[in-house]
Amino acid sequence: MAQTTTSKSGAHGVHAAHEAHHDHHELGFMSKYIFSSDHKVIGIQYGITALIFLLFGFFLVGCMRWQLAYPGRAIPLLGGLLETFLGKDMAAGGIMQGDLYNAFGAMHGTIMVFLAIVPLAFGAFGNFVTPLQIGAPDMAFPRLNMASYHFYFFGGVVMLASFFIPGGAARSGWTSYSPLATTAQFGQAFNGQTAWLIGMVLLITSSLLGAVNFITTIIQLRTKGMSWMRMPFFVWAQFVTAFLLLLAFPPLEAAGILQLMDNVFHTSFFLPTGLVVNGAQLPVSGGGSPLLWQHLFWFLGHPEVYVLILPAMGIVSEVIANNTRKPLWGYKSMVYSSICIGFLSFIVWAHHMYLTGMGTKISTFFQTTTMMISIPSVTILTALFISLWGGSIRFNTASLFALAFLPMFGIGGLTGLPLGFNASDIYLHDSYYVIGHFHYVVAPGTIFGLLAGIYFWYPKATGRFLNETLGKIHFWGSLVCMNLVFAPMFIQGFKGMSRRLYDGGATYFLETDPTALKLNIYITHSAIALGVFQLPFIWNFFASLFVGRKVTNDNPWDATTLDWATPTPPPHGNFLREPVVYRGPYEYSVPGAAKDFTPQNQPT
Amino acid sequence: MEIPYTDKARPDTGLYNAKVGLWLFLASEIMLFGALFSSYIMLRVGADEGVWPAVKLAWPHHLLNVPIGTFNTAVLITSSVTVVMAWASLKMNNFKRFRMFMVITILCAFAFLGIKSYEYNEKFTHYELRLKDGKALTGHLEVNGKHPGFWSPSDLWNLPRLTSSNVTEVKFVADPMEGHGGHASHEALTVKVDEISHLDAFIPRNHTFFAIYFTITALHGLHVLGGALVLAYFTFPGAGMWKTNPEQFTNRIEVGGLFWHFVDLVWIFLFPVVYLL
């Protein structure tokens, strides 16, 4: 009920906020930047926080990569710090210990998915751009919006703090499979896993509030003339994403509550009868089902991967339409495809569970639905590829990242097909091939989409451009290194190397196939190089605030959508007067038009 | 620019913002409770045969007090009716009647919670006892004349606690057994602690039935509590809005009422599933 009231009072609070705004235009620092209810400020808060988590998640995996390439060797530079902060059990002599490897692995996944990519794709871009593109003055429930950022922030704080509680952070993978998640630190009432669950409940609450807000905003606050089929594809992508979050997260919340009961009150929701740990029978009633956890987790988990990809597709569509100076090819089929993806993504989850012995009939069902869902994904990608046809493409940094997204996501998606067939997945499951698959979709895929968005909307948010030369160094370096990091993982997977191995596979490959181990070393070096190529971006991001080339008009990319019809940066309330929409979102190079773009709000 | 449709309906959707928001929120709530109900089904279908002691079932049947549960169902349904009456009273511009119906609603909510915690306490004082010779019983336990319950969960007895507090024997009043003539003996048996193989109250850790029963009903109880507090806020401290913006105030009550119906509806599903089936 708490949430309902907030939503009510949120709607009500708007008046108060506005009156305050009219009375005295000077807002204090706190209410302007920390407790702001302005969707643009909240979007930027989400963005900065998420970028910091992205960097932190990268740092965690950097340490792990070192251990994989050089098992048992002290981590240079950082090893000593790890020992000081996390203790001898975790990093004696700067060497990563097994428990630390597991904890970093679990937290890398958790942080990247729930604290970096989703908040950046949905929280930051969704918040900043969606109301602008539909011509709304703000989100429907501004105070609720602020609350969702705060829940996210505290969820992040809990996750970070969990590294320092005795025994360290959660160490059972980002998927937290039971019974491991319960037995890993059995008997310690408040352990890393408990903190993980509490953190997740906060993050889920944040996403649910956000989802309610986004959907309401898109349904209710579209400006005059902004009919459904005149909405930019970006808005559609956010709309479907919000539904996925709204409906897929609650089952994970339920699962989280049940696992919390298992860990704290020693129930047996996910613990089977007769479970033996360290040679002794676990003192619990048993009778639970480990598979139940997996079903509940993946019921979220699969829609979640579309939460990761759809907003990036939305951004890429905007950037591509703008830089090819052409309408999107097949806008309508893209919209219908994304809706199809939304529905289908709720009935494919058990393709993550082919090896659990759930039965061939069930596997066949999920294999079929998995093949079905790849159709709309391919439709969207194909439409974007065809959109390039015959365009005179502007190759600025935003556009380069968006263009690179297409083949990278293509590789990621196509490598998913062998995983979707249960016959081939029996061999590939839990191998480095899977790691390669999903990183291709998320890293050079989604992250490139998000970077394209940053280069594209930075001028609107700040009034200055990012530096193009640094941008191009960032782009080419990232593109090359991403592939050097992730492509060899397919080979390792084919050779049979399992994921989550602390020694990088030495146990299996030292005698038989040392080349597989050599690849670990190349991958690690490429990952370090990838990190180095982010430095120009970090510099660019902050320095351009002060020295970047200033934008001289509100629509510097000659774009058509309403987000460019606002002052720069947009003030509180966004538009000087309520915009009216007369046409579709991508009227580029219309024959006979005065210019090669016709904004949506230009009267006919 | 003002945010549009905070109190008036948008013409093409026919809804004001908060109502859209609430329906969406309820959709996510349905998924939450839906997942818990599904878990209930999976756990029950997968339960091991013959573990429940008294009559060797896979899943404890009919342990909950049906008359009390039925009464509590009636209490919630009543509150669902009165919350509509409260909203209707506002529509008819009768604030006094609104407040009266609201107070009844809130009283019903707290009555429900009170009855629920009485039921919880009944379970917390009820024990399952298995002996090393294979015999199994349910009933009430007496150790040193104390009866720890729901309000003192850390004092509940189980085998490790008996041993570590050097208790050598306990008194146990067994329940009448289903299918065994059904005569309550009401005589306390004296049981030696070293003959016991398992002893635990009817609490979550004792069996997945209790685990899921307590988890779902507690989550539902939290919804009742949260809902009641918000309705109480609307009725008393927040009622000033009736003077300043009656339309939005009425909307608030409508949306609050919708949530209240949902909480009621969850119980309507919960009651047969855990009490009757």
Ligand code: HEM
């Ligand atoms: C479009 C077609 C896709 C298909 C057919 C597909 C199929 C699969 C299958 C069957 C698995 C399980 C492999 C195993 O564990 O053995 C898997 C894993 C995974 N996929 Fe995909 N996928 C597709 C797209 C995506 C997208 C778009 C994303 C994310 C943006 C994604 C992210 C993931 C992740 C994160 C995992 C691994 C989860 C884990 O076990 O930790 N996939 N994929």
Ligand SMILES: [Cu+2]
């Ligand atoms: Cu999946």
